[in-house]
Amino acid sequence: MLSFRGFWSRHRRKVFAALGVFGSGYVIYKLYDAHRRRISDLEKQLEGERQVNELIRAQLQKHFESIQRISDTTTLPYAMHYLRSRILEELDLSHLTEKLMQGKAQSNAITSKEKLELWERLKVLSFTRTASSLWSVTMLCLYVRVQVNILGRHLYLEVSRGSEGSQLLDESDSFSRHGQQDFLATADYLSAHGIDTLIMNMQKAAMEVLKEKQLRDPFSMVQLRKTIIQILELFMSIGGPNCWMSYLIPENAIAYRQLMVTSTNDSFNLMDVGKLEQLMSETRSVLSSPDFGNIVEISLKKVVDMLVDDISTQLVGMSPPSGVPLAKLLPRVTQLCLPLLEEPSSNKFVQTIRGLPDVELFYTLLYANMCIQS
Helix, strand or coil, X not given: CHHHHHHHHHHHHHHHHHHHHXXXXXXXXXXXXXXXXXXXXXXXXXXXXXXXXXXXHHHHHHHHHHHHXXXXXXXXXXXXXXXXXXXXXXXXXHHHHHHHHHHHHCCCCCCHHHHHHHHHHHHHHHHHHHXXXXXXXXXXXXXXXXXXXXXXXXXXXXXXXXXXXXXXXXXXXXXXXXXXXXXXXXXXXXXXXXXXHXXXXXXXXXXXXXXXXCCCCEECHHHHHHHHHHXXXXXXXXXXXXXXXXXHCCCCXXXXXHHHHHHHCCCHHHCCHHHHHHHHHHHHHHHCCHHHHHHHHHHHHHHHHHHHHHHHHHCCCCCCCCCXXXXXXXXXXXXXXHHHCCCHHHCHHHXXXXXXXXXXXXXXXXXXXXXXXX
């Protein structure tokens, strides 16, 4: 007993130190083990969330591509077909050319004054027809892409707000209920309701720009490009800033529903006016933005360049450096609307607009910013 007490007295501090080290080590081990378990559980949770997020992203992309496919294969082709028929109907110049040919064949068929008036009308209407086609096709192509991005944003919002994203996408066709088809159908508004005022104002712009252009004067490709650009710029300014949007998109959803019920006798009373108005309001906001104005300018000028190049190619070896008389150029100007209004899948102008780097960047940033702001 005495020896134990002696041992304890001599080694007490060492024993306490050893126990302290052991106890600390045990506590540290338990803390580490608990921390490791928490990390493992967190990693499993994060992995599960990552898989869910990947699934939702995949479904989002699938639905977004579905909207894009509907737009590319149905909305735009149908709108373009309708646009072609309206422009060719409203700006049919065959009656003018027939009268001129009749006057050429029969010298006494029309007077010199009547002949000059016919040529002047043909001059203005030829440029009106081409400029109207050029503007309409370009804007329709850009407008439909805006629609797709806005619908994609709303899909993103609905999935983000839903706690069970996959169930939301798999079990509910929310866009069908909330006016997806009604919104995409507004792409026809230009052809059905906006085209008359568009043509009238385009004709005013053409008359103003062409009033000093004489039919006998030589017209070079540089002058042709400049003339078309001037007509488009003057047209865009008629009625004030962004007045051109009235040709492209309805004023509001209620007026649009009434217009559609009146014109089609269809059951558009089922239209979700509130949702449609929200979608159209967002569209107007995009269309009136400076960035959209920038891609409109870039796209229009690119298409003008392509048209002038096409005529220049046709006139290789036939045109002197100073150009050809404007009167001889008019038949070619008149025919420029035909390739412009071709079906989108074979339309080089539509394909070129879609592939412009500035246009692609605009829509990439538009969709990204919409989702970030949401």
